[in-house]
Amino acid sequence: MADAPFLEIRHLRKRFGTNEVLRDIDFTVRKGEVVCIIGASGSGKSTLLRCVNLLERPTEGEIRHEGRNILDGSVPIATYRAQVGMVFQQFNLFNNLNVLENCVLGQMKVLKRPRAEAVATAMRYLDKVGMAQYIQARPAQISGGQKQRVAIARALSMEPEALLFDEPTSALDPEMVGEVLKVMRDLAHTGLTMLVVTHEMAFASEVADRVVFMDEGVIVEEGVPSVIFGEPKQERTRTFLKRVLR
Amino acid sequence: MGAPLLALTVAAADRSFFEWVAYLFARYGSMFLSGAEVTLLISLSGTIVGFAIGLLIGVVRTVPRRPEASWPAKALRKVVDVLLMVYIEVFRGTPMIVQAMVIFYGTAQAFGVRIPYLLAGFAIVSINTGAYMAEIVRGGILSIDKGQFEAAHSIGMTHGQTMMNVVLPQAIRNILPALGNEFVINIKDTSVLNVISVSELFFETKSVAGTSYKTFETFFIASVMYLVMTFTVTRILRLIERKMEGKSTYTIHGSQTTPESEIRIRGGV
Ligand SMILES: Nc1ncnc2c1ncn2[C@@H]1O[C@H](COP(=O)(O)OP(=O)(O)OP(=O)(O)O)[C@@H](O)[C@H]1O
Ligand SMILES: [Mg+2]
Numbered sequence: 001m002a003d004a005p006f007l008e009i010r011h012l013r014k015r016f017g018t019n020e021v022l023r024d025i026d027f028t029v030r031k032g033e034v035v036c037i038i039g040a041s042g043s044g045k046s047t048l049l050r051c052v053n054l055l056e057r058p059t060e061g062e063i064r065h066e067g068r069n070i071l072d073g074s075v076p077i078a079t080y081r082a083q084v085g086m087v088f089q090q091f092n093l094f095n096n097l098n099v100l101e102n103c104v105l106g107q108m109k110v111l112k113r114p115r116a117e118a119v120a121t122a123m124r125y126l127d128k129v130g131m132a133q134y135i136q137a138r139p140a141q142i143s144g145g146q147k148q149r150v151a152i153a154r155a156l157s158m159e160p161e162a163l164l165f166d167e168p169t170s171a172l173d174p175e176m177v178g179e180v181l182k183v184m185r186d187l188a189h190t191g192l193t194m195l196v197v198t199h200e201m202a203f204a205s206e207v208a209d210r211v212v213f214m215d216e217g218v219i220v221e222e223g224v225p226s227v228i229f230g231e232p233k234q235e236r237t238r239t240f241l242k243r244v245l246r
Numbered sequence: 247m248g249a250p251l252l253a254l255t256v257a258a259a260d261r262s263f264f265e266w267v268a269y270l271f272a273r274y275g276s277m278f279l280s281g282a283e284v285t286l287l288i289s290l291s292g293t294i295v296g297f298a299i300g301l302l303i304g305v306v307r308t309v310p311r312r313p314e315a316s317w318p319a320k321a322l323r324k325v326v327d328v329l330l331m332v333y334i335e336v337f338r339g340t341p342m343i344v345q346a347m348v349i350f351y352g353t354a355q356a357f358g359v360r361i362p363y364l365l366a367g368f369a370i371v372s373i374n375t376g377a378y379m380a381e382i383v384r385g386g387i388l389s390i391d392k393g394q395f396e397a398a399h400s401i402g403m404t405h406g407q408t409m410m411n412v413v414l415p416q417a418i419r420n421i422l423p424a425l426g427n428e429f430v431i432n433i434k435d436t437s438v439l440n441v442i443s444v445s446e447l448f449f450e451t452k453s454v455a456g457t458s459y460k461t462f463e464t465f466f467i468a469s470v471m472y473l474v475m476t477f478t479v480t481r482i483l484r485l486i487e488r489k490m491e492g493k494s495t496y497t498i499h500g501s502q503t504t505p506e507s508e509i510r511i512r513g514g515v
Contacts, residue, residue: 055396095416136497
């Protein structure tokens with residue numbers, strides 16, 4: 001089932017007041033695919049990701065998850081969200097809970113897992129991101145890179161089918177970017193579906209199956225990294241890449 | 247001093263200020279203490295119940311408005327919002343002493359029932375504190391970073407689950423100083439309940455002053471007792487706050503070189 005469509009986004013529009021931030025977005029993510037979204041600041045990348053996770057309600061259009069439109073009210077939102085996790089630029093760890101509890105809470109409340117199972121699952125993923133030693137630490141007591149790795153473990157603990165990343169390394173000090181990208185690189189090889197908004201072009205060209213370039217609320221161009229970075233067809237893509245790869 | 251009135255004991259005329267204080271406390275100690283007890287009882291229970299009222303209202307008022315909600319739901323929401331706002335404005339905008347009179351004599355006149363004094367006092371302090379705490383709690387909830395809600399929602403938690411497990415624990419911790427402050431204010435402000443004959447410390451002090459005619463000395467005792475109560479409560483609250491800050495260290499687990507080594511980093515929040 002390697003290329004069954006996992007997410008199909010059709011004619012998606014999002015307006016904030018009169019400001020149309022997403023204009024007729026159309027694209028498909030297949031199971032197990034790693035898609036990187038690049039584009040200038042304000043082009044609507046975060047808004048797109050937030051629409052996919054329903055943190056923003058799209059103004060128009062469809063988001064199909066395994067064939068079912070999640071916007072028509074027929075799919076329980078909590079179930080859908082548990083299957084599509086999100087990692088934020090600002091980490092957003094629960095400040096009142098330690099590292100372990102951050103990864104346990106959602107499992108118990110949303111998936112209704114018994115505590116022992118939730119703890120075991122959390123430990124498995126905390127170990128995977130190299131944070132198993134820090135289970136007792138509170139978010140305020142660990143570094144940015146460590147926070148982001150815990151945030152990834154928290155999302156993974158829900159055992160989702162897909163993870164959305166919104167500029168996961170943009171808030172990090174340069175020396176901590178590597179540890180987070182390494183975790184993400186390892187994840188990409190596990191067959192997890194990933195949708196990554198990033199300014200890390202090297203990461204995108206190395207890890208992505210497909211790169212999507214957005215500008216002013218539309219998808220200008222998409223394709224395999226070698227094409228997008230090597231021989232982009234659109235003028236706007238070329239201009240953008242020239243600016244960021246300089 | 248009002249010498250002719252001091253017919254209480256033989257040596258009365260020769261007593262110094264502090265001897266009077268000691269004498270009055272020995273003679274009327276049980277009245278002072280029972281007054282202090284009622285003051286503490288009403289202010290503590292009133293603060294707790296007021297906090298509960300404030301929590302409830304703060305939580306209700308911060309339920310997100312959904313544009314896609316049905317119109318009856320929206321109308322209900324509007325009505326509830328207006329009612330809560332009226333409650334908050336009325337009780338924050340009038341003195342508690344006036345509220346006490348209006349509620350006590352109002353219920354007596356309207357329903358023909360006299361609420362027991364103690365219960366009336368407790369109710370007034372609770373309702374009054376509730377109005378203040380409602381705004382404090384709402385502010386506390388709104389001050390929590392939006393990212394906390396989004397992270398919880400993004401893994402499928404409901405608004406209620408997010409409130410209970412993530413937002414309220416943080417908000418309550420932040421408003422604890424304000425809650426303590428409310429408690430201290432209540433210890434002092436229960437004194438106004440003497441107008442409806444609640445036998446709290448001020449009321450009892452007034453009776454002692456009335457029988458002994460030593461107004462200055464009796465109220466001096468009362469002020470010391472108020473001070474002891476507020477000071478003790480303030481200290482205890484500081485202690486609780488410090489406890490709630492959590493440990494400033496954590497243990498690294500299973501590290502081979504230094505098992506159970508302590509990492510010392512100050513929590514920055
Ligand atoms: N809640 C909101 N209300 C109004 N306008 C918004 C809101 N969120 C985003 N916008 C606007 O939508 C546009 C796109 O924002 P978005 O955050 O999606 O861009 P982005 O591509 O993620 O940019 P960046 O690289 O800076 O993160 C911006 O012009 C922004 O001002
Ligand atoms: Mg963004």
